[in-house]
Amino acid sequence: MAIAFAGLAQAEDKTILIGMQCDRTGPTQVVGTMLCPGTHDYIDLINSQGGVDGWKIDASEVDTAYQVPPAVEEYEHAKQQGAVGIMIYGTPQTEALNQRLEQDKMPGTSPGFGIAASGDGQYYPYLFPIAANYWSQGAAAVKFAKDQLGGSLKGKKIAYIFYDNPAGHEPMPVIEELSKVEGFQLQTFAVPPPGVDVSSQVLAIAQEYRPDFVIDHTFGKSPALIIKGLKQNGYPLTHVVALVWASGEADIMGAGGWSVAQGYNTMQFAGAGEDYPVIKEIQAMYKKEGKEPPAAMKSTVYYNRGVQQGALWVAAIKNALTLTHGQKPTPTDVKKGFEMIHDFTLGGLNAPLTITADDHEGGGWVKIFRVKDEGFVPETQWFRAYRDLIVDREHKTAQQMAKAN
Amino acid sequence: MxxxxxxxxxxxxxxxxxxxxxxxxxxxxxxxxxxxxxxxxxxFSAYLLTLVNLVLIAVVGAIGLDILTGYTGQISIGHGGFMSVGAYTAANLIVRLGVPFWLAIPAGGLMAALIGIIVGIPSLRIKGIYLAIATLASQFIIAWTINHVTWISGGIEASIQVPPPSVFGWKLQTPEQLYFFLLFFAVLAIVATLNLMRSRIGRAFIAIRDQDIAAEIIGINIFRYKLYAFAISSFYAGVTGVLYTYYLGIANYEQFGIDVSINYLAMIIIGGLGSVLGAVFGAAFITILPEATRLFLTHFGGVLFSQDTIRTLVPNLTLILFGGLIIFFLIVEPEGLNRLWRNIRNYFRLWPFSY
Amino acid sequence: MLALNNIEVVYDNAILVLRGVSLAAKAGQITALLGANGAGKTTTLKAISGLLHSERGEVTKGSVEFAGERLDRLPPHQVVERGIVQVFEGRRVFANLTVAENLTAGAHTRRDRGTVKDSIDRIFEMFPALAERHNQAAGYLSGGEQQMLVIGRALMSNPKMVLLDEPSLGLAPQLIEEIFAVIRRLKEERHLTVLLVEQNATLALTIADHGYVMENGRIVLEGPAAALQQNSDIKEFYLGLNEAGARKSYREVKHYRRRKRWLG
Structure with missing residues (x-):
């Protein structure tokens, strides 16, 4: 009956449905509860302005609690309801849905996580990472360290501390390869799940190994503990760069607040802070409705990523509607719409994102923000590093995958 | 039944x-x-079939755990681990050697059975909660091994993509095709277990659960039969892992975490320990309930809450309702859904002249 | 047939429970092992049946021999295969199996599976009450029926010898008589060897051929059942009667001295 309901609602008006998965209750709820409201708010904003060429967008959210079976159920549900695509949440979920997306010709997005090789649009035609993957992030971290250490890494020592799961391992081969290219010494430190104790790793880094730079690729509670631990052991946080999931406000707060984390370098694929036109527009929308903006908005890092995700979908649908001349787009149209996204900056919240049929990653741009006073201050411009090496790796891995299947 | x-x-x-x-x-x-x-x-629509398919996979795993915990009385919180053993064994065979499903499925089961026997060895000396901890440890060891040995996990991502199973050259891809594939194995598991429990081995399992000392004293080699139970149970778990792998198109150990082990325990407890029908009920209940509560709340929650509130409330309310319903059913019938079903049936058998 | 030679049993490598117990059970006879709570009767049975191993106990000295073969290193299921089966105290039925299934489970070690049905029929003949309830879960039987069932289940392994542990425990007098009658019948009709452990000495001695008395982990008295029945000490300590046949007062010092001599 519930399904019949939804079917009715859909037939009544001009609505384009996107399936949206989120984790508001599982292990990554810290991210989900901040990110998903951002996506909804952006889509609400567009709808309040009359939608996309008269089409209302409906992001139908379900909570998967970061588990795979619900992700599959919900994907099928969304497909049946006529969704034009799916916002995936989580790496295992992305991997499980990948084949289905291809089979059903349904575009799906996995911003900042998922399959690194899926930046290659030839082999992963329906999967859109739409943000720097772990390889690009690892390469950018090395580049950042190089710039901070005076333009050369020859003979320098870098510590890579990572969460001991597949996602944590993923950037490692890139960083290892770069250690040969750049001539630096690399030592890795694993944080075993659930990552609530990092004291021995922190001691080993700060007291024994004493690296010139630290790359932190951890999740959950670990980043906060690492910030706190390194600080206590007198390691300068200006020489620490965190990959994108160790870079949120929650991590800073967990470490003891802004004052503790001064100098900490965070990597972002969507700009941090509130100083963007689109965020102002959303605030204005709430004001007009006489409501307070949601608390999630204060957590700008994840919220803005949510806004970015919503904006990219809206952009893709807008492009798709030009292809269909205003008719309801099919999932394939939306896929093509994504591949037409060009120099999409969203008033500075985004890197100049360009997605093509070959490059679904959109360039692999990131920006480093440093903790200063009570917020994040840009330390670099949008940049990417060792792009040839990354693209080459994406091609090779994708080809291997294609051969295996 | x-x-x-x-x-x-x-x-x-x-x-x-x-x-x-x-x-x-x-x-x-x-x-x-x-x-x-x-x-x-x-x-059924494709979406409902997806749900049914997940239930069918869960049925195999739940029956397997029931053989060990329900019938033999040996608790395990490590079945997620056995599932990943089955999944990776099959995925490696399929991808590296192109093994067909009718070999990959038993191979995954057998490897899981082998690991299950090793995990079962402590069961000779420890019981109850102590054994639970030992099996829990095995789950972590298995996860760690898969995570770190790329020869098993197929690479740093620790996930191996697997092509869909093919029967006589037909690739099974749609939910309908997979439905028949999974139905076959679920029915096989049900019939095999019903027969197993009427056999000498099954009676020995129940004897060990009911009275381990008396079982020993009438000549049942307790150690050997406990290991049989571990082997058979983890064989089912391994098969479940392979079915998941075929179904999702990917082997990934993160899908078989501790929460999965506990979910399966919940299935057999809520269904009623030591009953095949109970395991089937429990598998269906635990798989469908979160989905049902979610649909209910999304469609009827609008009466009470605004759309924004629903988005934040529904995931949490689903959890609360899910937990609440489990407690409710256990209070109504501590012996599980199977007993509830029997009570209802017995009532109507005598109806309208009860007593 | 069964001989215990000077055995010593230690639990957990620390607690000495049996010290130098020797006893012999002759083929085709009922041998009674009497004694108070904690005297070591059940431990003696476990030393024979091999159950000690699963309770961290060990026969550290002496030997248990059955038909010329050492038993004291064998696990329980192998002891059953040799033809000795223990009936545990406390009526341990498999509550969720039916009566018939309990009996079938008792035949676990038998190789001749074709004749199991006949054996079940014979048990039903011996215990008609069980036949009536053959399809009922054993957990729902009465105490007496459960005791019959565990004895019947033990017999299903076609044993040469049965170790019976307190078959009278917690049963009504009438039921006890019924069960003891069956034990006697088993001896007479099947020539079964029985080692009977009892606290109810009077009753045990009426059906036994030979008797042993245990105290504090050792055998203190031994003799033909008829002689034991007449023994004044037995009468006093276990049957609770003095020489005149009247109730005895515990204040009497003589009693204490005699008992002390026993235990010394």
């Missing part, structure tokens, strides 16, 4: 030993078979 009625007399041992001793039961089974063979695939 269906119990004796007065007025039905058995005149031969063969009749007494039949799996379905009653004519009523045979008709009921025929009806259920027709329902699952024709009504479900023809009437």
């Amino acid at each position: 269906f119990h004796s009625e007065t007025g039905v007399f058995k005149t031969s041992y063969a009749a007494d030993m039949a799996l379905l001793p009653l004519p009523v039961a045979r008709w009921a089974v025929l009806g259920i078979a027709l329902f699952f063979l024709f009504v479900v695939p023809l009437v």
Whole structure:
């Protein structure tokens, strides 16, 4: 009956449905509860302005609690309801849905996580990472360290501390390869799940190994503990760069607040802070409705990523509607719409994102923000590093995958 | 599954030993078979079939755990680990050697059984909560090994993509095709277990659960039979892992975490320990309930809450409702859904002249 | 047939429970092992049946021999295969199996599976009460029926010898008589060897051929059942009667001295 309901609602008006998965209750709820409201708010904003060429967008959210079976159920549900695509949440979920997306010709997005090789649009035609993957992030971290250490890494020592799961391992081969290219010494430190104790790793880094730079690729509670631990052991946080999931406000707060984390370098694929036109527009929308903006908005890092995700979908649908001349787009149209996204900056919240049929990653741009006073201050411009090496790796891995299947 | 009625007399041992001793039961089974063979695939939407498919996979795993925990009385919180053993064994065989499903599935099961035997060894000396901790440890060891040995995990991502199973050259991809594939294995698991439990081995399992000392004293080699139970149970778990792998198109150990092990325990407890039908009920209940509560809340929550509130409330309310319903059912019938079903059936058998 | 030679049993490598117990059970006879709570009767049975191993106990000295073969290193299921089966105290039925299934489970070690049905029929003949309830879960039987069932289940392994542990415990007098009658019948009709452990000495001695008395982990008295029945000490300590046949007062010092001599 519930399904019949939804079917009715859909037939009544001009609505384009996107399936949206989120984790508001599982292990990554810290991210989900901040990110998903951002996506909804952006889509609400567009709808309040009359939608996309008269089409209302409906992001139908379900909570998967970061588990795979619900992700599959919900994907099928969304497909049946006529969704034009799916916002995936989580790496295992992305991997499980990948084949289905291809089979059903349904575009799906996995911003900042998922399959690194899926930046290659030839082999992963329906999967859109739409943000720097772990390889690009690892390469950018090395580049950042190089710039901070005076333009050369020859003979320098870098510590890579990572969460001991597949996602944590993923950037490692890139960083290892770069250690040969750049001539630096690399030592890795694993944080075993659930990552609530990092004291021995922190001691080993700060007291024994004493690296010139630290790359932190951890999740959950670990980043906060690492910030706190390194600080206590007198390691300068200006020489620490965190990959994108160790870079949120929650991590800073967990470490003891802004004052503790001064100098900490965070990597972002969507700009941090509130100083963007689109965020102002959303605030204005709430004001007009006489409501307070949601608390999630204060957590700008994840919220803005949510806004970015919503904006990219809206952009893709807008492009798709030009292809269909205003008719309801099919999932394939939306896929093509994504591949037409060009120099999409969203008033500075985004890197100049360009997605093509070959490059679904959109360039692999990131920006480093440093903790200063009570917020994040840009330390670099949008940049990417060792792009040839990354693209080459994406091609090779994708080809291997294609051969295996 | 269906119990004796007065007025039905058995005149031969063969009749007494039949799996379905009653004519009523045979008709009921025929009806259920027709329902699952024709009504479900023809009437259910692709989305509902997806749910049913997940239930079918869960049925195999839940029955497997029930053999160990329900029938033999040995608790395990490590079945997620055995599932990943099955999944990776099969995925490696499929991808590296191109092994067909009818070899990959038993191979995954057998490897899981082997690991299960090793994990079962402490069961000779430890019982109850202590054994639970030992099996829990095995889950972590298995996860760690898969995570760190790329020869098993197929690379740093620790996930191996697997092509869909093919039967006589047909690739099984759509939910309907996979439905029949999974239905076959679920039914196989049900029938095999019902028969196993009527055999010498099954009786030994129950004897060990009911009275381990008395079982030992009448000549049952307890250690060997406990290991049999671990082996058979983890074989089922391994098969479940392979079925998941085929179903999702990927082997990934993060899908088989501790929460999965606990979910399966919840299935057999809520279904009723030591009953195949109970395991089936439990698998269906635990798989469908979160989805049902979610649909209910999304569609009818609008009466009470605004859309924004629903988005933040629904995931949490689903959890609360899910937990609440489990507690409710256990209070109503501590022996599980299977017992509830029997009570209802017995009531209507005597109706309208109860007592 | 069964001989215990000077055995010593230690639990957990620390607690000495049996010290130098020797006893012999002759083929085709009922041998009674009497004694108070904690005297070591059940431990003696476990030393024979091999159950000690699963309770961290060990026969550290002496030997248990059955038909010329050492038993004291064998696990329980192998002891059963040799033809000795123990009936545990406390009526441990498999509550969720039916009566018939309990009996079938008792035949676990038998190789001749074809004749199991006949054996079940014979048990039903011996205990008609069980036949009536053959399809009922054993957990729902009465105490007496459960005791019959565990004895019947033990017999299903076609044993040469049965170790019976307190078959009278917690049963009504009438039921006890019924069960003891069956034990006697088993001896007479099947020539079964029985080692009977009892606290109810009077009753045990009426059906036994030979008797042993245990105290504090050692055998203190031994003799033909008829002689034991007449023994004044037995009468006093276990049957609770003095020489005149009247109730005895515990204040009497003589009693204490005699008992002390026993235990010394």
